[in-house]
Amino acid sequence: MKERLKDLEKGLIGELALVDNKKDLESFKVKALGRKSELQQIMKSIGSLGPEEKRETGILVNGLKSGLQKKIDDLESRLNEQEKQRSISAESVDVSLPGRHIRLGALHPVTIVLDRVRDIFRPLGYDVVTGPEIEHDFYNFEALNIPPEHPARDMQDTFYIHDSVVLRTHTSPIQIRTMLKAKPPVRILAPGRVYRSDYDISHTPMFHQVEGLFVDRGVRFSDLKGTLLYFARNMFGEETNIRLRPSYFPFTEPSAEVDVTCVMCRGKGCRLCKDTGWIEILGCGMVHPNVFGHVGYPDDITGFAFGMGIERIAMLKYRISDLRMFFENDVRFLEQFI
Numbered sequence: 001m002k003e004r005l006k007d008l009e010k011g012l013i014g015e016l017a018l019v020d021n022k023k024d025l026e027s028f029k030v031k032a033l034g035r036k037s038e039l040q041q042i043m044k045s046i047g048s049l050g051p052e053e054k055r056e057t058g059i060l061v062n063g064l065k066s067g068l069q070k071k072i073d074d075l076e077s078r079l080n081e082q083e084k085q086r087s088i089s090a091e092s093v094d095v096s097l098p099g100r101h102i103r104l105g106a107l108h109p110v111t112i113v114l115d116r117v118r119d120i121f122r123p124l125g126y127d128v129v130t131g132p133e134i135e136h137d138f139y140n141f142e143a144l145n146i147p148p149e150h151p152a153r154d155m156q157d158t159f160y161i162h163d164s165v166v167l168r169t170h171t172s173p174i175q176i177r178t179m180l181k182a183k184p185p186v187r188i189l190a191p192g193r194v195y196r197s198d199y200d201i202s203h204t205p206m207f208h209q210v211e212g213l214f215v216d217r218g219v220r221f222s223d224l225k226g227t228l229l230y231f232a233r234n235m236f237g238e239e240t241n242i243r244l245r246p247s248y249f250p251f252t253e254p255s256a257e258v259d260v261t262c263v264m265c266r267g268k269g270c271r272l273c274k275d276t277g278w279i280e281i282l283g284c285g286m287v288h289p290n291v292f293g294h295v296g297y298p299d300d301i302t303g304f305a306f307g308m309g310i311e312r313i314a315m316l317k318y319r320i321s322d323l324r325m326f327f328e329n330d331v332r333f334l335e336q337f338i
């Protein structure tokens with residue numbers, strides 16, 4: 001019996017030494033200590049032995065069992081530790097890997113041009129003022145000398161919210177709001193979104209305007225011309241000239257449309273300027289006395305106003321041919337303007 005136990009122990013320890021994973025360890029446990037194991041068979045047969053041999057064999061079997069159990073426990077905790085280390089290293093971050101590329105955004109061309117316009121007028125003392133996009137008829141039309149039934153209302157395809165409330169069709173209502181609150185001199189730049197029901201290659205239902213207003217005693221048309229020349233040269237380059245053509249706006253008298261030297265051909269004549277050498281960029285004029293009447297300014301006050309489309313300026317500056325591209329949010333288009 002002793003020999004049998006020794007052989008069994010030797011065999012089991014040899015087998016255990018080859019176990020290197022938890023699955024094999026479980027099978028080994030069943031084989032070495034389970035109900036059908038050789039050890040169990042030996043334990044069952046102890047009863048039939050003589051008292052002396054029974055005692056000796058009992059001690060040996062228990063020794064073998066506890067020794068084996070300890071070896072199994074040691075191996076099991078070693079395997080558990082290995083498994084833990086493996087899962088830690090699988091989850092760990094390799095800090096030497098290159099990072100994910102974050103795409104840097106760029107300023108929208110409308111923002112770039114608007115910032116530029118602000119920077120140009122700031123040294124002249126113009127404050128930036130904003131106003132509501134949903135506007136009362138009085139500020140958008142009536143106070144600007146466009147009474148109901150005035151044909152000029154048809155010039156602007158207005159979005160009506162109801163009879164007397166509109167989406168503003170220009171930034172000019174900000175003039176009225178400012179002059180109602182402030183005494184002259186007034187020198188403001190009013191940028192913002194405006195809305196007109198129109199959509200094609202050169203019109204979108206929403207676009208941006210910036211308007212300038214200078215009101216004081218003794219403001220003359222020549223001041224307006226000088227201011228616009230200063231603006232045009234700062235925006236389009238020192239070589240730029242301007243040309244004023246008589247025009248009509250209800251809120252200014254006299255009114256003019258302003259052309260600048262063609263940005264493409266520099267005045268020689270090309271497709272962009274239709275061979276004239278000039279490109280129209282804005283409308284302007286001396287503030288109409290009726291407008292001053294609506295805001296309660298005295299008779300000796302004069303002033304000028306000018307307004308331009310920001311997208312129009314950006315199209316000329318960056319040679320963009322389709323206005324709609326500004327609002328399609330195509331990153332390939334937008335990231336060109338850094």
Ligand SMILES: [Zn+2]
Pocket residue numbers: 262263264265266267268269270271272273274275277278
């Ligand atoms: Zn040209």
